[in-house]
Amino acid sequence: MSEEKEKEVMEETAAENTEEAVPEAKPEEKSKDCSKKEKKKKVEEKIEELEKEKAELSDRLLRKAAEFDNYRKRTEKEKLESVSIGKAAALEGILPVFDSLTMAMNTECSDEKYKKGIELTVQMFKNALDRLGVTQMDCLGKPFDPNFHNAVMTEAAGEGVESGIVTKVLQNGYMQGDKVLRHAMVAVSE
Amino acid sequence: MGKIIGIDLGTTNSCVAVLENGEPVVIPNAEGSRTTPSVVAFSKEGERIVGQVAKRQAITNPDRTVRSIKREMGSNYKFTVDGKDYTPQQISAMILSKLKGDAEAYLGETVTDAVITVPAYFNDAQRQATKDAGKIAGLNVRRIINEPTAAALAYGVDKEQSQKVMVFDLGGGTFDVSIIDMGDGIQEVLATAGNNRLGGDDFDQRIIDWMADAFKSENGVDLRSDKMALQRLKEAAEKAKIELSGMTQTQINLPFITADATGPKHLDMTLTKAKFEEMTADLVDACTGPVRQALRDANLQPSDLDKVLLVGGSTRMPAVQEAVKKIMGKEPFKGINPDECVAVGAAIQGGVLGGEYKDLLLLDVTPLSLGIETEGGINTRIIQRNTTIPTKQSQIFSTAADGQTSVEIHVLQGEREFARDNKTLGIFRLDGIAPAPRGIPQIEVTFNIDANGIVHVAAKDLGTGKETNITIQSSSNMSKDEIDKAVRDAEQYAESDKKRKEEVENKNAADTVAYQAERMLKDLGDKVDEADKAEVESKVKDLRAAIESNDQDAMKQRREALEQKVYEISSKVYSAAQQAQQAQGQPNYGAPEQDSNSGYSNNNGYTDASYTEVPDDDNR
Numbered sequence: 001m002s003e004e005k006e007k008e009v010m011e012e013t014a015a016e017n018t019e020e021a022v023p024e025a026k027p028e029e030k031s032k033d034c035s036k037k038e039k040k041k042k043v044e045e046k047i048e049e050l051e052k053e054k055a056e057l058s059d060r061l062l063r064k065a066a067e068f069d070n071y072r073k074r075t076e077k078e079k080l081e082s083v084s085i086g087k088a089a090a091l092e093g094i095l096p097v098f099d100s101l102t103m104a105m106n107t108e109c110s111d112e113k114y115k116k117g118i119e120l121t122v123q124m125f126k127n128a129l130d131r132l133g134v135t136q137m138d139c140l141g142k143p144f145d146p147n148f149h150n151a152v153m154t155e156a157a158g159e160g161v162e163s164g165i166v167t168k169v170l171q172n173g174y175m176q177g178d179k180v181l182r183h184a185m186v187a188v189s190e
Numbered sequence: 191m192g193k194i195i196g197i198d199l200g201t202t203n204s205c206v207a208v209l210e211n212g213e214p215v216v217i218p219n220a221e222g223s224r225t226t227p228s229v230v231a232f233s234k235e236g237e238r239i240v241g242q243v244a245k246r247q248a249i250t251n252p253d254r255t256v257r258s259i260k261r262e263m264g265s266n267y268k269f270t271v272d273g274k275d276y277t278p279q280q281i282s283a284m285i286l287s288k289l290k291g292d293a294e295a296y297l298g299e300t301v302t303d304a305v306i307t308v309p310a311y312f313n314d315a316q317r318q319a320t321k322d323a324g325k326i327a328g329l330n331v332r333r334i335i336n337e338p339t340a341a342a343l344a345y346g347v348d349k350e351q352s353q354k355v356m357v358f359d360l361g362g363g364t365f366d367v368s369i370i371d372m373g374d375g376i377q378e379v380l381a382t383a384g385n386n387r388l389g390g391d392d393f394d395q396r397i398i399d400w401m402a403d404a405f406k407s408e409n410g411v412d413l414r415s416d417k418m419a420l421q422r423l424k425e426a427a428e429k430a431k432i433e434l435s436g437m438t439q440t441q442i443n444l445p446f447i448t449a450d451a452t453g454p455k456h457l458d459m460t461l462t463k464a465k466f467e468e469m470t471a472d473l474v475d476a477c478t479g480p481v482r483q484a485l486r487d488a489n490l491q492p493s494d495l496d497k498v499l500l501v502g503g504s505t506r507m508p509a510v511q512e513a514v515k516k517i518m519g520k521e522p523f524k525g526i527n528p529d530e531c532v533a534v535g536a537a538i539q540g541g542v543l544g545g546e547y548k549d550l551l552l553l554d555v556t557p558l559s560l561g562i563e564t565e566g567g568i569n570t571r572i573i574q575r576n577t578t579i580p581t582k583q584s585q586i587f588s589t590a591a592d593g594q595t596s597v598e599i600h601v602l603q604g605e606r607e608f609a610r611d612n613k614t615l616g617i618f619r620l621d622g623i624a625p626a627p628r629g630i631p632q633i634e635v636t637f638n639i640d641a642n643g644i645v646h647v648a649a650k651d652l653g654t655g656k657e658t659n660i661t662i663q664s665s666s667n668m669s670k671d672e673i674d675k676a677v678r679d680a681e682q683y684a685e686s687d688k689k690r691k692e693e694v695e696n697k698n699a700a701d702t703v704a705y706q707a708e709r710m711l712k713d714l715g716d717k718v719d720e721a722d723k724a725e726v727e728s729k730v731k732d733l734r735a736a737i738e739s740n741d742q743d744a745m746k747q748r749r750e751a752l753e754q755k756v757y758e759i760s761s762k763v764y765s766a767a768q769q770a771q772q773a774q775g776q777p778n779y780g781a782p783e784q785d786s787n788s789g790y791s792n793n794n795g796y797t798d799a800s801y802t803e804v805p806d807d808d809n810r
Contacts, residue, residue: 064211070298070299071210073298074296085222100445103446104446107446107453107454144250146243146244146246147243150246151246151247151249151250152418152420154249164234170417170418171421187417188249188250
């Protein structure tokens with residue numbers, strides 16, 4: 001406040017307090033009144049400042065708490081899923097081996113015993129996949145669905161076959177539970 | 191307003207990231223991938239498909255699938271489907287929409303604001319189109335920033351003093367070089383150059399051709415015309431390329447790749463790193479042209495640049511890194527995942543705009559472990575090093591001798607197993623413990639480190655409620671070098687420390703068992719028959735002798751033998767008591783739990799660690 005303003009206020013205050021005022025109001029008493037009012041104002045301002053700061057800090061705290069809670073919930077979920085994810089990663093690497101083995105099984109072989117051995121091995125593999133909750137997709141002749149199938153080629157539709165149907169399965173697709181483990185590599189009718 | 195996400199809207203692939211407590215997190219999409227292909231398609235029914243799914247159906251639906259729409263941003267290009275026209279920004283909006291949805295699913299909250307990156311050479315129309323795309327997708331685009339700038343942010347370059355940085359971005363299908371002048375929060379693009387038809391895919395193609403050509407000359411069949419074989423070749427080529435970034439050779443093994451009248455055919459080839467680099471040398475060379483061009487345009491020499499940052503998955507190839515090093519005369523920076531660093535930088539920018547750094551509670555850690563000295567001179571750690579502070583940890587200890595009425599808390603800082611090898615932070619005492627057999631009193635020692643790193647250690651006798659404590663100011667006064675040395679020493683001496691600690695613990699255990707056996711005899715009195723009593727006394731004597739002579743093996747053997755005998759006796763005593771009770775019709779409580787480490791008495795889960803008594807007349 002400027003000096004003049006201060007003086008004005010002092011005079012106003014003095015005027016207001018005339019009835020109760022001592023007839024000869026000393027300057028020190030007048031300035032005591034003013035500084036009391038100033039002090040009060042300062043305190044009020046400080047309170048307002050602190051309340052604002054408190055509100056801000058409370059807000060920040062709540063946000064951090066919420067962020068932490070979200071993080072915790074998400075981490076719990078990820079923990080539960082991590083076993084599945086680990087399994088899927090391991091299986092992904094092994095499926096191409098199964099593909100090869102199946103191709104071997106489907107190849108002409110004059111040695112019956114040897115062929116039988118391959119067939120039994122393929123069956124072993126199938127059982128192992130079974131126990132891991134892996135199922136083979138059944139897509140041949142079904143409508144193409146990019147959520148499950150990966151189209152690498154198109155070909156002319158055969159007799160009585162509509163367009164958009166899976167005409168060949170070039171590489172089998174697999175599900176792990178209700179999640180896609182590997183998309184089926186297919187040919188689709190034009 | 192929630193978090194501001196950072197989006198790298200790429201030509202071939204897009205990536206989203208966000209800051210969480212100041213740390214960038216890449217957000218996986220609904221399928222679990224950290225990047226999403228920038229592919230959009232309209233199904234036969236008119237349904238919108240974005241990402242990996244769109245890629246998988248592209249070949250069955252070529253006219254209704256859009257790739258690389260980024261190349262058309264800012265132009266009048268229209269994509270027409272079902273009689274409707276779509277602008278590039280509308281198509282991009284579909285990609286952004288998916289990214290937004292995936293981010294919301296991951297974060298568990300609505301996302302309304304984003305920072306999106308664009309190439310440094312994008313003009314006004316292209317930038318505006320990107321901003322519009324965001325708006326159409328329901329995002330408030332807080333800022334459009336340049337991709338090389340975002341990369342620099344990810345590397346923290348903006349926090350350093352003014353410098354000139356080159357960003358070398360070799361992605362799946364495009365190559366961009368930028369030179370940026372960074373400093374005082376301002377980034378100025380000095381030059382850009384590149385080749386937007388050069389990328390990792392071209393390197394893959396070389397391998398595919400090499401394999402197919404070799405196969406053709408041997409078998410007379412071109413695998414590239416067999417769609418399935420080609421797909422397998424593509425996957426194998428990409429895998430081989432990636433492997434050769436770390437190994438000197440890789441085997442490409444594709445049994446039953448095809449078949450003809452003569453039977454099945456297999457592909458089995460070995461590709462060496464040298465051969466791979468030979469067949470892709472011209473592609474690497476093609477990268478050097480734009481680098482020199484950018485330097486010329488910026489009127490700079492390689493030595494004028496302070497840093498070179500690598501962006502884009504293809505910069506993982508050693509040949510590319512070496513070429514960069516050769517021209518620029520310095521080692522390029524490659525610490526951050528090159529596929530993700532642009533999105534990370536955008537997230538950092540988003541964090542700054544969102545006040546994340548203002549809110550950031552920069553958390554400190556305690557650099558070395560804190561503990562107290564326990565029986566045998568062992569350092570028993572209570573707070574592990576690198577624990578985030580503020581933190582509070584307590585542990586309960588007990589006395590080492592019968593009738594001990596005072597314990598000394600010797601506060602230690604360090605990683606070594608023995609107290610004497612660590613730093614003493616302070617020593618204080620807790621008196622007035624009620625006299626009791628050793629191991630009975632419960633002294634709770636609490637370490638409390640406040641946010642300023644000041645350590646408060648308190649010891650409280652849970653029996654009497656008496657407590658003393660100490661405040662240590664100087665615990666973090668060690669320099670980083672001193673801390674590193676302490677950790678290194680601990681690792682170096684870990685083996686020998688461990689062995690000595692085991693010896694001490696063995697001795698402590700032997701001592702405890704001997705003591706407890708004697709107490710048992712005293713407590714049970716004549717419930718134990720003379721023969722058993724004599725045997726126990728003799729075994730205790732032998733055990734004590736072994737302790738005296740510090741014979742580790744003997745201590746272990748004799749302790750175990752004594753424990754056995756003690757169990758035997760107490761079992762006898764309890765079953766005798768049981769029979770007596772049953773005779774009286776009392777309930778049968780069964781045999782008591784035996785704590786294998788401490789013989790007869792029940793330790794109640796306390797650490798079997800105790801203090802040495804501080805004599806009263808000691809002047810401390």
